[in-house]
Amino acid sequence: MSSDVLVFVEQRAGAIKKASFEALTLGRELASGLGGSVNAAVIGSGIAGLASEIAAYGAEKVFTVDHADLELYTGDGYATALSTIVSDTGPRLVLMAHTALGKDLGPRAAALAEAGMVTDVTAVEVADGSVLVTKPVYAGKAYKKVRADAAPAFISLRPNATPASESAGAGETVSVDGPSGPFLSVVKEIMAASTDSVPLQEASVIVAAGRGLKGPENWKLIEDLAAAFGPGVAAIGASRAVVDAGWRPHAEQVGQTGKVVAPTLYIAVGISGAIQHLAGMSTSKYIVAINKDADAPIFKVANYGIVGDAFEVVPALTEAIKAAVH
């Protein structure tokens, strides 16, 4: 076992996820605390060119598994490739982003390594060689501190929870032989959502709405407010009530049986703030609540509140934000 940290770097079609740079940055800090170095693993097809981008965030070695059969994600294929690097290099920690791909891959690779894993992590500390990991549980109604002392320990990091910063490493590329198909499961096709929409968990601003909007036909109001922040900035969220009523798709649901989000700014329009909704958004940096009921629980977690009718307040806010942004 070494004191090194291995970071799985996620790429889709040659583009590295921002959350992977966050993982590299934290990996670099943890490696320095442990007295080792941070290395990276990247898996895919035609990915050799990514090494310099990865090295910019501190990777000393970049292990690449480059195979045509690994172009699109395959759970068992990627897990086998990653676990080969883990068993060859014996890292103390294996880090990755808690994304759709990371959530699927991490526990599989941990199972192959017969290792423990802590998922959806918001902080990691090293003290006297011991690794202490913090993760939200009950959708954020509580936080759990977990000791991960057996090596290797796998950790997936919540996107946006830790910063990304550059600090160059040597970036020596090491090519690793990977598995070839057929695999037990393979991604066949990726269907992108409309090009101008921002993924909820990656957005820096979320405009979410609930029953206060009275019907699905009124969501133009919310779309306009989101658009006022400029292209590619704000995503649209929804309360469970409006998802269960069929007004909005489940992909937009924020809360304990939807997505847990932590944007810089969360604007809640006509959302009363049921406990399971609050669990999903109360780690947002700034929360704005607009609700006509002054006693609505949403105001208790909000930084700023406006008591009023969404149909009056939102258009005025949209115009004011447009003016401030342009």
Added chain:
Amino acid sequence: MEILALVKRVPATDCKIKVAGTGIDPAGLEWVMNPYDEYAVEEALKTKEAKSGSVTALSFGSSATEKILRTALAMGADKAVLLQHDGDEPDALAVSRLLSDKIKELGAEIVFCGKQAVDNDDMQVGQRIATILGWACVTDVATFEIGDGTWKATRDIEGGRESVEGSVPVVVTCNKGLNEPRYPNIKGIMMAKKKPLETVPASPGDSGTQVVELLPPPARPEPTILGEGSDAVPALIEKLKDEAKVL
């Protein structure tokens, strides 16, 4: 076809969680089947309707979990098995090993479970079981279609959706929206009382990680009510510019 649904007993999502040591204060909590596991049970029942066979509900947990397994039986599962353990909950590494052994013993070919349990929000057990058993796995599925020794699924990813295909045996972890879980009717509840529910004592092996403490969430800053109606908008814009610095 032997079909399995994994279920877990968790506090209902509308419950307040009070921290007590490394665990939670059980006073006043309502315990339910993990909401995502309801989709797993429903998908297992639909798969039985399409392919015939039998559905077993399997759980790891305390003796109180029997009530949750009865709910699965009332929904339509044929039998239930509880791996009973009343002590501290081991981590996903240890739980997955126990469940994998039982799944192998039961001869299942397809396992449905929730994409995560809403207590630990771990999202590990399904993937680990598939890996231990050497099976295919698809997680967080929005749609699922079983074929002849094959399956097709779609799942939400950042900025879209992907389609996934693979072979049977398979572990499928279910997201909300996959189906509409049926409610147990009176007849189902009556029949559930007579269906077999086997309780087996379980001795989990070592965990890979140890819980040190449970903490309440960080406190939010004191809220500022800026005013009423659109007259308060300029004050909000000032705050967003000067304090939040998002504009």
